[in-house]
Amino acid sequence: MNKAQSISNQGFSLVEVLLAVSIFGLLVMGLVGGLIFGQQATSLAGARSRAVMLAEEGLEATRNLRDASYANLTNGNHGLQIAADQWGFSGTSDTTDSIFTRQIVISDAEANRKNVTSTVTWQQNPQRTGSVTLTTMLTNWLGTKKGLAPSLFGTFDLTAANSGSDVADAISLAAQASLVYLGRDVNPGNEFFVIDVSDPANPSLSGQLGLGGTPNDIAVSGNYAYIASADNYGELTVVNISNPASPTIAATFDLTAANSGSANSDALAVAIGQTNYLYLTRTASGGKEFYVFDISTPASPSLAGSIDLNGNLNEIVSTGSYAFAASSDDSQEFQIINVTSVSSPALAASLDLDQGSPSSDGFSVAAGTNTAYLGRDGSPGGPEFYIIDTTTLTSPSITSYLDIGTLVLKSIDYSADANLVFFSNKNPAEDDYNTIDVSTPSTPTLLTSVNLDDEPNKLVYEPIADKVYIASGSNTQELQIIAP
DSSP, X not given: OHHHHHHHHHHHHHXXXXXXXXXXXXXXXXXXXXXXXXXXHHHHXXXXXXXXXXXXXXXXXXXXXXHHOGGGOOSEEEOEEEETTEEEXXXXXXXXXXXXXXXXXXXXXXXXEEEEEEEEEEEEETTEEEEEEEEEEEEOTTTTXXXXXXXXXXXXXXXXXXXXXXXXXXXXXXXXXXXXXXXXXXXXXXXXXXXXXXXXXXXXXXXXXXXXXXXXXXXXXXXXXXXXXXXXXXXXXXXXXXXXXXXXXXXXXXXXXXXXXXXXXXEEEEEEOSTTEEEEEEOOSSSOSEEEEEOSSTTSXXXXXXXXXXXXXXXXXXXXXXXXXXXXXXXXXXXXXXXXXXXXXXXXXXXXXXXXXXXXXXXEEEEETTEEEEEEOOOTTSOOEEEEEOSSTTSOEEEEEXXXXXXXXXXXXXXXXXXXXXEEEOOTTSOSEEEEEOSSXXXXXXXXXXXOSSOEEEEEEETTTTEEEEEESOSSOSEEEEEO
16 A cells, blocks of 8 residues: 555656656747847847938938039939048949948939939848838929029910900019909900919919900009000009909099190009009100009099100009109110109109110119119110119119120019019010029129010019919910919
8 A cells, every 4th residue: 555655656756857847848948939039030120220221321322412413313223332431323222231232213203303212122031031211302402592493383374265365465464462463455355364373383263354455564452453554545444353253443544635645645554652642654645654643542543643754664663752664765764753742753863774775675674672673675785684773762873784685674573582583585586584683783693594485574573472473475374473
């Protein structure tokens, strides 16, 4: 009995030993496996982190190359190298530590922008390949600096279906907030249009109105558009634009032989003057050329004063109680009118711009701080663009001028923030839209130009939208929108 008990106890101890050994073996295998797996995971994570850094380095190196010259960003597959402490492209890929292969892929995104992809690959293990890809977009900042890379951003086509005519030229416009007011030649359709440019790439027609006369120029103030018209019975036409979808004529004013000296002169230009007053010009034909209107009641404008000047005042710009005018007079292409007394406006000063070509007309004018910019008719050997110092309004002087071939500066506008003058050119042999850098007034510089469809007639820069709007002679792009 005691012997059996002893044998039984011995057998149970052996099982326990075997079980303990098995458990210990499993624990050891688990620990070893965990250690091996941890080492592999650490190695893989380290390799991936290294790959991410190499990919980021690839993007930064490409950005560095862009900063050196945008021309370095040629489309295709590239490797990177360092030579003389400078990054450069070499081959179609590069290798680091004989493990990581990096490739930079460059492709066009849009004008002055490139898509850049930096991909790093490596062999994680015999059965598995690792890969990291980072992307970015690089811009030609120098090329897209305002004035250096202008582009046609959007257009609008006035067709027979949406306006009554598809052949009349757009000749005038004004811009206010997200709306453009466009004027066309008198035609079987309408002449005045309100166009929504809140999405400048896709402008849309809001409203339109028949005027009965060609709107040669438009100025906007508040809920009213004031039009210099070729209508001999309504040289000043006032349009209520409070409802853009349904503009209406609020008033007209007839300049007759009795109140102006001539009943048959077209109104040429209009500008909002000092508070409650408006300035308007007419062609020279025996009557007076410059008028001041009281518009304190827009629906009932009244003639406040006028003056007989020389030549056609083709464009005017207001500086409050003074107005600058571009004139066809060969001895007074630039004129300053003093409107301090609205009932008795007077010629304060003028300049004879006879450099190179004394017979070239003054066509366009814009105003800066103590400065006027004037555009002339194109003439071989004579300057077409002038910068004029108006610090002393009674004694202006020429700061500088620029000969730009035979371009006809039909209309100009000025951006104070960018120190740029934008102008439209009426010479069909040259590009239609141009920019002049006036940051150094003594040496204005002609920058990049854009060739557009047909000839531009009127140009306006709208600083909030940072867009240039053009009334064009194109029958498919009466409104052209430029990203300057």
